[in-house]
Amino acid sequence: MNTVTAPAIRVQGIEKSFKDLQVLKGVDFDVARGSIFALLGSNGAGKTTLVRILSTLLKSDAGTATVHGFDVAGAPGDVRESISLTGQFAAVDEVLTGRENLVLIAKLRHLKNPGAIADELLARFSLTEAGGRKAGTYSGGMRRRLDIAMSLIGDPPIIFLDEPTTGLDPQARIEVWQTVKELADRGTTVLLTTQYLDEAEQLADRIAILHEGTIIQNGTLAELKQLLPAATVEYVEKQPTLEEVFLTLVGAGAGNDNGKDS
Ligand SMILES: Nc1ncnc2c1ncn2[C@@H]1O[C@H](COP(=O)(O)OP(=O)(O)OP(=O)(O)O)[C@@H](O)[C@H]1O
Ligand SMILES: [Mg+2]
Numbered sequence: 081m082n083t084v085t086a087p088a089i090r091v092q093g094i095e096k097s098f099k100d101l102q103v104l105k106g107v108d109f110d111v112a113r114g115s116i117f118a119l120l121g122s123n124g125a126g127k128t129t130l131v132r133i134l135s136t137l138l139k140s141d142a143g144t145a146t147v148h149g150f151d152v153a154g155a156p157g158d159v160r161e162s163i164s165l166t167g168q169f170a171a172v173d174e175v176l177t178g179r180e181n182l183v184l185i186a187k188l189r190h191l192k193n194p195g196a197i198a199d200e201l202l203a204r205f206s207l208t209e210a211g212g213r214k215a216g217t218y219s220g221g222m223r224r225r226l227d228i229a230m231s232l233i234g235d236p237p238i239i240f241l242d243e244p245t246t247g248l249d250p251q252a253r254i255e256v257w258q259t260v261k262e263l264a265d266r267g268t269t270v271l272l273t274t275q276y277l278d279e280a281e282q283l284a285d286r287i288a289i290l291h292e293g294t295i296i297q298n299g300t301l302a303e304l305k306q307l308l309p310a311a312t313v314e315y316v317e318k319q320p321t322l323e324e325v326f327l328t329l330v331g332a333g334a335g336n337d338n339g340k341d342s
Contacts (some may be wrong), residue, residue, distance in 0.1 A: 082288070085104070086149060088113040088269035093143035096129055103129050105293030106143065111273060111286075113237075116260065116270045118284035125290045128274035135165045148238055157321050164231035165203050170223050171230065174216030178207050178226050181215055185233045201229040205259065206298045221252025228259055232268075239263065241272040245279060255329065257282055 083211060089111035092278060096104040101127040111117040121127050132138035134145055137158035145152045148162035173181055179198050186194030202211040205225045212219065224244060245253040245261065260283055264270055274280055280287045282300055288298040297304060320328075 086113075087111055088115075089117070089149060089271060090146045091130075091134070091143070092145070094130065094133060094140045094145055095142040096126070096133065096138070096140050102293060104140070106284065107290070107293075107295055109288050109295055109298055111269060111271055113269055114264060114267045116264045116272065116283050118287045119273045120272065120275070120280050120287055121273070121290035122275060126293065127290060128242055130290070131165070131240050131271070131273060134159075135163055135240055136160055137165075162236060163238045163240060164234075164236040165242070166227055166231045166243050166244065170225050170227045172215045172218075172223050174214065176215060177212050178202065178215050178218065178222075179211040181226060181230060182233065185230050191233045195208040195235035197233060201232065204262075205229045208253075215253075219252065220248050221255050224248060224252065224256050225259055228256070232263070236268075238269045238271070241270060243273055243275070245274070245276070247301055254281070254327070 087110040089109075091107055091109050093144050094104050094107040095102075107126075107130060119127050129138065133140045134147055134152060136152050136159050139153065146314060147159045150158040150162065152159050156334070173184070176184065179202060182198035182201055183194045186197045197206075198211075202208045206227060207222065207229070218226065228241070229320065243262065247328055248256065250337070257279070260270055260272065260336075266284075272279075272283070274287060284297070284301070286298065286300055287304055288295045290296075
């Protein structure tokens with residue numbers, strides 16, 4: 081990670097209230113280019129509110145934020161051209177096929193060869209076989225992957241994922257995690273929100289915990305783990321986690337075109 085270049089996202093002193101409810105009370109953090117940054121917080125902590133501010137959908141009351149070098153308040157158009165946002169609720173049109181969904185977005189973005197763009201993304205997200213089927217027939221994981229694929233059209237350097245795996249089964253979550261890791265490997269900066277500790281643990285280069293309006297901790301996983309003293313253990317047999325058992329039984333890793341009805 082290059083610490084000399086400007087951060088992809090810089091958040092300084094952001095405040096936001098809804099009437100009497102002060103949700104964000106001065107939020108500060110930086111996200112390095114090409115990294116995965118997880119914003120962790122309970123229900124109602126203000127994660128979506130912050131993502132909406134950074135993606136120019138909502139104005140903050142105080143503070144500044146720059147995304148890809150552009151001020152969210154001063155240059156919202158430039159910010160929007162630099163980002164994509166995958167919201168908490170999937171934006172897929174169920175009546176259209178997976179491929180048609182992708183072609184539609186490529187056309188809306190006035191890109192050349194929308195069909196070729198769609199086919200490339202279907203292949204990249206292991207949806208080629210399912211591409212001709214209505215998205216309404218997709219499993220939750222496939223739908224999420226399609227949703228993320230749609231948000232990548234036009235190659236934005238920064239992507240926001242608001243709770244990308246909420247409601248997915250463990251196997252589908254791992255598929256989405258794989259997708260997110262591949263994005264970062266290609267140099268895309270990812271800011272994701274999650275309520276799941278293991279998701280942050282699996283994915284993030286840095287983790288920030290949003291609690292009662294401010295970032296109460298921000299660090300790498302190793303740094304966060306050092307906050308707690310190691311437990312002294314005499315002898316403990318390593319038990320597999322429930323997730324490991326589940327994934328062994330259902331055969332994880334196979335998960336590609338795992339259509340429900342194939
Ligand atoms: N437009 C709005 N008007 C009034 N209150 C709002 C509005 N948007 C959010 N809030 C309130 O702000 C607080 C933070 O909401 P937000 O959606 O940002 O939380 P979150 O961290 O994304 O939660 P979740 O994990 O449930 O998605 C909540 O108490 C919510 O009710
Ligand atoms: Mg939310």
